[in-house]
Amino acid sequence: MQGWKFQYLEEVESPAELPVLMPAIRSQHFRWNKGAAECARKNLLKSLKVQSGFFNKLHAFFHLTNSSIFIIILLAALLSVPMLFVQQAHPELEGVYRLGSVFLLGFLSIAFFYWTASRRLFPRRSWQYFLRLFPPFLVVSMGLSAHNTLAVAEGWLGKKSPFLRTPKFNILGKEGGWKENSYIRSGLSWLTVVEMLLILYFAFGLAAGLYLQHWSLLPFHLMLVLGFSLVVFYTLRGR
Template identity: 30%
Template sequence: MDPLEIAVVVAYVAVLLVLSLYGSHRYVMAYLYYRHKYKLPTPQGRFQALPRVTIQLPIFNEMYVVERLVEAVCKIAYPRDLLEIQVLDDSIDETREIARRCVERWREQGIDIAYIHRTNRQGFKAGALENGLKLAKGEFVAVFDADFVPEPDFLEKTVHFFTDPGIGMVQVRWEHLNRSYSALTQAQSIFLDGHFVIEHTARNRSGCFFNFNGTAGVWRRETIASAGGWQHDTLTEDLDLSYRAQLAGWRFVFLPQVVAPAEIPVEMNAFKSQQHRWAKGSIQTALKLLPRIFASDLPFQVKKEAFFHLTANFAYLLMIPLAVLMPISVIVRVSHGWFEVLLLDIPFFAAATLSVCSFYVASQREIGASRWQQLKYLPFLMALGIGLSVNNARAVVEALLGHQTGFTRTPKLGVRKAGEPVAKKRYKAAITWQPVVELSLAIYMTYGILFVIDRGVYYSLPFLFLFQAGYGYVGLKSLLEGTRDLWARLGLMQAQPDVEPGA
């Protein structure tokens, strides 16, 4: 082998090694989950006199879901003289009038609810929460995003944990209103179940840091202030504040048995926009806080888990070179008769892929899904995770380069059942160049598939098929949605009557 061929194989194995390390960490999460599964959190006591609570509802252009949100929050069972609701509206469309009228209706029914509208989006969601906090009357602050529909007993099941003066935040598990809408929403639901059911429980009950998820949680107001308040130098203000609060000595509680239903994106481009924000924000938070974490006197286990948690999205950055190197590596080794060396891939792929399968199967089993439900989406889940790598790798690179972008909201369309129309909905994710790259990688993987079939190296086919299917599905679906939305926008523009400039 010449030096270039050796370099290709070495680089390929190195990438696989790092990815298998991150993949194997899921085994650690599963182990910690089952080890601490029955360590159920219970409140230290119950308030004799209930505290005042403020519920903040940050919204931006949420015309399809804002009334549903406000109605659900106003029906939360809590003494009316101790409950305050803030609708923090930064909208620039009809949502303003819809939300204002909705607030007035509920205020007339005796609800202490305020409509707070900002004329700028400084700090985006973090800025809205910070602004609302200046006016809030509550000792404790709950937050719900626009796509949530909290249960009436939400506060009854969470607030009493604050009888322990060391508890700074209580987070509940997300449930999914439109889980069965499509294969895409099914896959997203499984992704989120793994995060909440396994990861959150494992981290919280083993004494490691975990995070408030931006919604469906309650904060002690003192905790927010002592940790430095809401800051907007990352795209994940929730993750940032969570780690700062725990560094300051506050303890958090996760309640997997308490759920808050929410809508998840039904369109690929909206899903990718959300994933991009989460991936970029997590790396920004890692760059900001990992030095403080490593310099602290926290136990090694806590530091190690914080590292894996905050840097997990680096794996997506490595998926791109893996995709490029995989067919080349196979060609190089086969051309030199190194069929046996190809077998070294199997342990790496087992660590990087089988761990993911077992992780998500465990999460579905824990929420009571049937055996068929646990297994049938696994290939699609794996392919979708691979297909997202271009999108999330871009997010990681932007974070590493310090490229600042605004907070891009995830469009909420208020749909639950399959067949509900979305094409005519106003809110759409931005159209990007990414589908071209994703489809190019799918075509490239097709060449690798044809090569290994020709050479009879059939064991490589499942991995190549996953990469081809993942990039092909994500790229094609994104492109079709973008084309549809572009034509819809052009049609809308043509339908507008001509007006004088400045009219």
């Protein structure tokens, strides 16, 4: 907004520790997504009003609202189950339902985005390596959608909360442990209970799709069941 020019230096690296526990991942993602929403709340309208080119404003819009995608993912997931019964009750709208498959192209754009980054960072690794990691990444991202939606909502609504840093354990390779670390908090949060209920909800959607023989949403519901199950399992394991 001030007309500054930025240059990203890929060769400049900063050592960092990746989260080794799901609670640590959740803490990190909550802070990232809430912070992004807070920045959008503060700067989105300003960025659209400044004297700048159309593509600069478009870039700013998508950059500032990137974390809000989790709200859309969760809403689409929640509405997909009743959609099975709407589709069953109104078969005359089959053409409209098929148009929804256009949105599957979004997965291709995400795949291309991460494939480009993967090839840039690891040029010697094959596409099989990417295909082995990308589906689990999508599944876990879906499983974090409820958690990240809460973070984004708090950011947009301006709700204040303590700054919770990502737990660090100084684990190098296979050495070190985390079970006795003071960062580990015991107990079951209400959000984890909600995620457990979502497992049942999407499992019902999966069963309903099989019973009604509506196959189009089966992969989506299967990914949601696996995603929330993995997130809940590793959350409980890390406490």
